[in-house]
Amino acid sequence: MSTQRSLGSGSEYPSREQGVLRLYSMRYCPYVKRTRLVLEHKNIPYETVNIDLTNKPEWYLQKINCLGLVPAIENDDVIIFDSVIINEYLDSVFPGEKLIQNDPYQAAKDKMVVEIWSKVVTQYYRIFYPGGKEEDVVPELLSALDRVEKELEARNTKFFGGDKPMMIDFNIWPHMERLSLFDVQVPGFKLDNERFKHVTAWIDKMTKVPAAEKTKLPLDNFKIFVQSVKNGKMDCDAGLEE
Ligand SMILES: N[C@@H](CCC(=O)N[C@@H](CS)C(=O)NCC(=O)O)C(=O)O
Missing domain, CATH: 1.20.1050.10 (Glutathione S-transferase Yfyf (Class Pi); Chain A, domain 2)
Known part of the structure; x- marks a missing residue:
């Protein structure tokens, strides 16, 4: 399953299919985007669960990242947070050309x-x-x-x-x-x-670069998101239809 609208406090942990890598995201987070770029570039299939960062789900803090930040990934028993740590893990575990220098x-x-x-x-x-x-x-x-x-x-x-x-x-x-x-x-x-x-x-x-094209920031929606931050109430679902 993949969610669009972000999940907040009071939500249920979304059930998972074995073997499908899950990315915990917020649609406008640049750190998440680092990981999306690597997932796309290495052609790693994944599903996305968006988190409402203004009102975080209890299960996210308890089970996935006690710091409450995105990105995080979950793949069977593996749970990793922090974009740089995740990206290093993805690069060493998944096949294909390596993105970190050998030397x-x-x-x-x-x-x-x-x-x-x-x-x-x-x-x-x-x-x-x-x-x-x-x-x-x-x-x-x-x-x-x-x-x-x-x-x-x-x-x-x-x-x-x-x-x-x-x-x-x-x-x-x-x-x-x-x-x-x-x-x-x-x-x-x-x-x-x-x-x-x-x-x-x-x-x-x-x-x-294809991975950058595929994850390109949608400018109109990003403007709505920026405005919500400027207004003091970040809208993690900015630009989504009701
Ligand atoms: N060092 C972290 C930073 C991640 C980060 O700051 N994410 C922001 C969203 S862009 C976040 O989750 N903020 C929620 C909060 O600060 O409570 C990484 O590289 O993954």
Whole structure:
């Protein structure tokens, strides 16, 4: 089974079929999207159960993730939460080409770039939530992004991972996709493709990766979601028909 509308407090734990991997999600969560990208890219079949993060089901906190965050996955007796941990597990357990570099030093370098990227994400959230002032945040966000631009320039590759997208690309993409649509939050915002030459070229390439196309953020619904957050009451079902 797959739910669309999110489940909240008082709901029943949805019964499962053996052998079907379940993704616990919230339709607009960028961390969930990291895992969706890997599931899609590796062609791993899965079902989705959406969680109302404003009113979490008791069973979710008791059985799946005591921290109450999405994503989490459940596959028979396996329960894992946190996008990076889940993605590493999926990459090592499921067949197909590996998304994490074989060389431990290269794999560590990739994770360091995701760490550098996470400083951009921190600034992004300062403006995403009510009260964030763009004039304070945007300059800091852009200078954090300068460091990412430098990393990509130094690598001199099409994707962060090389000739094709790797785990590093999928772990960075969800928030970068939002940055490329940042004028939803900051009217008129556009990434300067001189200052961010390598990053903007990478964005162009990533939008054409099949897993990214398949999980593309639905812009109209995302706008409704952003507005609900700005109004102080996040609507996890934003854009769904009644
Ligand atoms: N480090 C976690 C972060 C996940 C996260 O922050 N998810 C948000 C939704 S985008 C969440 O579940 N928020 C619920 C809450 O904070 O209570 C990961 O990478 O999975």
